[in-house]
Amino acid sequence: MTERQTNRTAETSADVVILGAGPAGLTLGNLLHAAGIDCVVLERADRAHVRTRARAGFLAANTVRILERHGLADGLHRRGHPHGTCEFRTGNGSFRLDYGTLGRGERHTVYPQQDLVTDLLTHYLDAGGRIRFETEARSVREVTGPRPTVDVREADGRPGRWRARYVAGCDGRHGAARRSLPASALRHHRDHGVTWLGLLAEAPPSLDAVGYAMHPDGFAGHMARTADITRYYLQYEPGVPGDAWSEERIWAALDRRMYTAEHGPLHHGRIVQRSVINLESDVVEPLRHGSLLLAGDAASLPAPAAAKGANLAVLEAELLAEALIDEFSRSDSRALDRYSRRCLDHIWRAQEFAHWMIQLLHAPAGADAESFFHEAMRRSRVESLRTSRTHQDWFAENYVGI
């Protein structure tokens, strides 16, 4: 690493500059650092924010295998728990799928994303990895040349500059990597026209399964996080602020939509986090632009209906680390050349399944003939999932697979 001052702008360098300390950036940082590659993570937020930001919770079996392979799975083995059942509730009754015994027989591990990120960060720092908190990347320049540059705002507010051989854009959907893409980059975007109110409740889970409820008032979802915290989702009117509903109204809607009159009450508790989530999907293609490489949400955002985002982030980080290690240790750039194509195969598979889930869980909005047709198809799809073992195997393979 070198540090020097040029006209009051501090210039620093690393072989790989990683933007963002989420699951993608920290997995990549750990793998590169363990391989002896000079890297640094630049993170806009402060350390406390990174360690406490609650988002995902369902980790796929392949994600656990990747983390195990690199000695990063101790925390999730100690505090996570396996999960392999989901329950669909409808006006025509309910059914359960033990997806852990279907398809490839794989289960999720429920482990809050903030705990995974904390583990990755602790491991990285304990191993001597470099990270700069409160350092915001503003733009990535010269990505087609041999020394790309990242312009940053340092923690003290002053401008800074990092030079690298490669920049890994792991800074999410609204980060600097995406803003710095050349005009030739393709951006595929889909707005699914559905909005959720995402909630974290200080209440124990009410089911020993992921709950998906399809009610005439709209979708409601239940997902365990820890023994005391449960995530709920409510289909929500687009454009309505997240704080518009009182806690009483939220619980009344959850009780009604989860058919608690038939299935027994939900454990209520204080709502400790709420966010409005517009179900959107997008993909940037390709994931490599010269020496700028995208991973995680910066590369693609699968709508959260299928719990794929953090899982893709970890997979892409491993593929990117392997490619960069080949490049630095053997001057072999073939894996880097293949990186985008390999990731896109997984990304589009996840996108297709998330799209399928969205269509399964949400009734069409209108009351016209077209909507009636779609609703009839949706009911038939649910019935097929209830009765067809082949359909259930397909569901399980895609639901937990990545």
Ligand code: RFL
């Ligand atoms: P992250 O986690 O957003 O981390 C990006 C990091 O980059 C920082 N950053 C910058 N740093 C420097 N300079 C800049 N200009 C920067 N701009 C941003 C940010 O502060 C942040 O620290 O992206 P990453 O690593 O790609 O990971 C993606 C996952 O976080 C995301 O896909 C998942 O949370 C999606 N998701 C789920 N995925 C699953 O696999 N399983 C789940 O169960 C699951 N549940 C969910 C979810 C997403 C949700 N939200 C966000 C709608 C549940 C919810 C509610």
